[in-house]
Amino acid sequence: MPLQFTPEQEMLREQVSRFVRQECSEQLFRRMDEEAHYPHELYAKLADLGMLGIPIPVAYGGSGMGCVSSAIFQEELSKRLLPLQMTFQVSILSAGMAILDLGSPAQKARFLPQLAQGKINFSIAFTEPNAGSDAAAIALTATASGDGFRLNGQKIFISAADISDFMLVSTRTDRNVPKREGITAFIVDSRSKGLTIRKIDKLGIKANAYCEVFFDDVYVPAENIVNGINKGWAVVTHSLERDRIGAAARWVGVGQEALDYAVDFARNRSQFGRKISSFEWTRDLFAEMQTKLDAAKLLTYRAARLMDEGKPCRKEASMAKLFASELVVELSRSMMQVLGGYSYALEYRSQRYLRDCLFATIGAGTSQMQKLIIANEMGI
Numbered sequence: 298m299p300l301q302f303t304p305e306q307e308m309l310r311e312q313v314s315r316f317v318r319q320e321c322s323e324q325l326f327r328r329m330d331e332e333a334h335y336p337h338e339l340y341a342k343l344a345d346l347g348m349l350g351i352p353i354p355v356a357y358g359g360s361g362m363g364c365v366s367s368a369i370f371q372e373e374l375s376k377r378l379l380p381l382q383m384t385f386q387v388s389i390l391s392a393g394m395a396i397l398d399l400g401s402p403a404q405k406a407r408f409l410p411q412l413a414q415g416k417i418n419f420s421i422a423f424t425e426p427n428a429g430s431d432a433a434a435i436a437l438t439a440t441a442s443g444d445g446f447r448l449n450g451q452k453i454f455i456s457a458a459d460i461s462d463f464m465l466v467s468t469r470t471d472r473n474v475p476k477r478e479g480i481t482a483f484i485v486d487s488r489s490k491g492l493t494i495r496k497i498d499k500l501g502i503k504a505n506a507y508c509e510v511f512f513d514d515v516y517v518p519a520e521n522i523v524n525g526i527n528k529g530w531a532v533v534t535h536s537l538e539r540d541r542i543g544a545a546a547r548w549v550g551v552g553q554e555a556l557d558y559a560v561d562f563a564r565n566r567s568q569f570g571r572k573i574s575s576f577e578w579t580r581d582l583f584a585e586m587q588t589k590l591d592a593a594k595l596l597t598y599r600a601a602r603l604m605d606e607g608k609p610c611r612k613e614a615s616m617a618k619l620f621a622s623e624l625v626v627e628l629s630r631s632m633m634q635v636l637g638g639y640s641y642a643l644e645y646r647s648q649r650y651l652r653d654c655l656f657a658t659i660g661a662g663t664s665q666m667q668k669l670i671i672a673n674e675m676g677i
């Protein structure tokens with residue numbers, strides 16, 4: 298499958314790339330890390346440019362451009378504005394697409410146009426202290442109460458929960474059936490009484506917090522159920538492939554930026570009268586990493602294209618996510634060596650790329666889970 302983009306997709310890449318370079322100064326890039334500053338105004342600008350609506354159909358205020366275009370957008374955005382890509386991924390790709398395909402007509406009409414316009418954000422609250430890779434093992438309960446339900450329990454590691462207006466939450470509604478058959482998904486207003494959000498201090502991507510969320514008798518009306526009672530597993534798993542393709546595109550973007558940064562450094566620093574970039578081992582390393590990045594890109598856009606063609610892409614999405622995420626960690630680590638002592642100084646970017654990408658092999662399904670999926674799809 299050749300890696301060919303339409304003229305519109307090439308234009309989109311150029312437009313996002315220009316946006317990122319114009320809007321994200323060195324000062325902002327550092328502020329996002331050092332002060333955990335989240336640039337809300339840039340997310341609003343992306344909405345004004347119509348970019349948040351890329352995967353949302355025209356009927357709901359988006360442009361319906363599909364998965365390849367979404368991946369292009371995410372790859373370029375992640376190069377410098379990773380915290381915004383994280384929000385786009387959970388809010389629009391995960392929650393938005395689940396509402397689009399499984400939500401009620403009223404939910405679609407209410408939430409999708411606002412998502413495309415950047416007026417609201419969603420977070421995805423699936424993981425719990427005792428339910429991570431085993432996402433169906435959730436314990437947070439939803440109990441019928443009047444015209445709605447009362448939610449009690451805890452979620453953990455929820456990206457952008459602190460800046461979300463709504464959360465898509467998986468809950469346990471029946472304990473007496475196999476675990477996947479007793480799950481219900483709710484849209485929960487983040488300002489609900491009884492809901493507490495606590496940011497967890499973390500290693501990288503500081504501007505996009507991940508949070509603990511506590512539910513203490515939180516009331517949710519029944520109309521906020523997505524896809525019906527005890528049919529929440531379909532919601533939890535709905536956006537997994539899109540999520541993995543998005544994550545792969547993100548890590549291709551970050552990896553390319555980390556490589557370009559180190560190449561530039563190596564071209565400008567000399568030891569023993571020679572440029573660092575002229576040593577055999579750095580040339581070898583750069584060539585190997587660019588080759589692997591291109592391979593990750595091919596895997597990513599192969600999966601995205603299959604998704605746009607409506608073909609199965611479970612295995613291909615996992616392969617792209619697995620390869621790109623393992624690669625970005627290997628690449629960022631090896632670029633530290635190129636910078637020598639400078640790599641360890643916070644004012645140089647290499648340590649930042651490494652810190653930011655260390656969760657690549659964990660979030661959106663760990664590498665081990667991707668391998669399980671690939672092996673299963675191979676029929677092994």
Ligand SMILES: Cc1cc2nc3c(=O)[nH]c(=O)nc-3n(C[C@H](O)[C@H](O)[C@H](O)COP(=O)(O)OP(=O)(O)OC[C@H]3O[C@@H](n4cnc5c(N)ncnc54)[C@H](O)[C@@H]3O)c2cc1C
Nearest residue numbers: 421422423424429430454455456507656659660661663665
């Ligand atoms: C930065 C960040 C952002 C996140 N954002 C969100 C979010 O927005 N919403 C959300 O719901 N969650 C989010 N998560 C949670 C993420 O999805 C989980 O961390 C991930 O699914 C792994 O779950 P866990 O941490 O409980 O690890 P565990 O499932 O406990 O796994 C621990 C280790 O055991 C391995 N393992 C587990 N089961 C198996 C098995 N069957 N075979 C072999 N090995 C296995 C895993 O691969 C891993 O190496 C986020 C996590 C991070 C780090």
